[in-house]
Amino acid sequence: MKLFDVYPLYNITPVKAQDVFVTDEKGQEYLDLYGGHGVISIGHTHAKYVEKITDQLQKIGFYSNAVQNPLQVELAEKLGKLSGCEDYQLFLCNSGAEANENALKLASFETGNAKVIAFENAFHGRTSAAVAVTDNEKINAPLNSQHSVCFLALNDSEALENELAKNDVCAVIIETIQGVGGLDQGTTEFFKEVEKLCKKYKVVLILDEVQSGYGRSGKFFAFQHHQIEPDIITVAKGMGNGFPIGGILVHPDIEAKYGMLGTTFGGNHLACAAAISVLEVIENEKLIDNVNEVSAYFFEKAKSLPQVKKIKGRGLMLGLEFDFEVAELRKKLIYDKHIFTGGSNNKNLIRILPPLTVKKEHIDRFFGSLIDMLRK
C-alpha cells in the first residue's frame, strides 16, 4: 500500500533526537528550532519523560473513559496549579483540532446558537468546525462550509460588536498569538474588549492556546499577558511533548452534563503520564524562566540584523520578517547549515518554535548561520 500523498516532504529522515537536536539516518545532526510544529516543549526524549512513559506502559497503557483514571485527576490538578487556572475543569482529547472542535460544540450547547466569530488568517485545525473557523478556503471542503462563520479583522472591536449584536453567535474563537497565520496578535486593549463584549452578549470566549500555551509565550498561557479570563482554553502540541494529547479547560460557570462530550482515546493512561511528566519538567527545570531569558537574547540578536524588517511574537513563539520570500533561505538553513525552522502563511517570515530548553548558544548558531547565508 502507498501512502496518501498529502505532504510535500523534505528529504530528511530523522531516526533519533535528544533535547534540541535531531539526527538523521546518515548520522547528520540538525538543530531543531521548530520542534516539529511547536510540539516539543521539554526537549526531545527527555530522560524523565521517557522513564515516566516507560513505567506507565509496564503498568497499564490504556483503558476507556468508563472507569476511574486517577492519572487524569493528577494531570488536572497539576495543570490547574501551574497555569493558575485552578477553578477550571479539564476535558481531555487527542489533538489541537479536536480540542477546538469540542470547545465550539460546548459553546453551542451552552448558548443554543451556532454562528462562530473567528479572525482573518486564523488557523484552528482540520476537523469540521475547526477548519470552518480557519481562514483558508483551500483546506475547507464543501462539507465544512456548512458551518456558520464570520471572519473579522484583528483589533476591530467595532466590527465585533456589530456582529455580536445580531444575537446569533455561540462563540468567539481566537489564537492569542497567530501561529500558522504568521505571528500576528491582538493588542491588550482589544483582548479586554473581546472579553467585555462576550460577557455583554453572553457568548463563549475560546482562547486557542494550542500553539502559544504551555509556557511558550513566557507565561503559562499567552492570554495571561492580557489579564483576561476566557470561558474555554484549548491546548495540545507542547502538552505531551510529542505524545498525542489535547484538552479544553472549561470555566467553572459552564456546567458539564453526561454525554455532551466524549472520546475513546482522550485522557488515556499513557497520554496522561506523558502530560504529567511535561508539567513536572516545566516546573522543576524552570523552563518558563528560560523562555524569557532566551527570548530577550533572541530579540537583541535579531534587532542587530538590518535585513530583518520585523520581529514578531513573544517568548519562544517568534517570527522574523524579511522583505523577500524566505523559502530558499529556509531550505539552505536545513540542507547547508542543518537548522530546522518553520514557514507560515506569510511567505516572508521565518517561524521559530524551539523546544523550551533551547540555550543562548543555539541562538548564536542560528544567527551566525543566518548572517552567513544572507551574505551570499
Ligand SMILES: Cc1ncc(COP(=O)(O)O)c(C=O)c1O
Ligand atoms: C493555533 C492552532 N490551533 C489548532 C491547531 C491544530 O492542532 P492539531 O494539528 O493538533 O490538530 C494548530 C496546529 O498547528 C494550531 O497552530
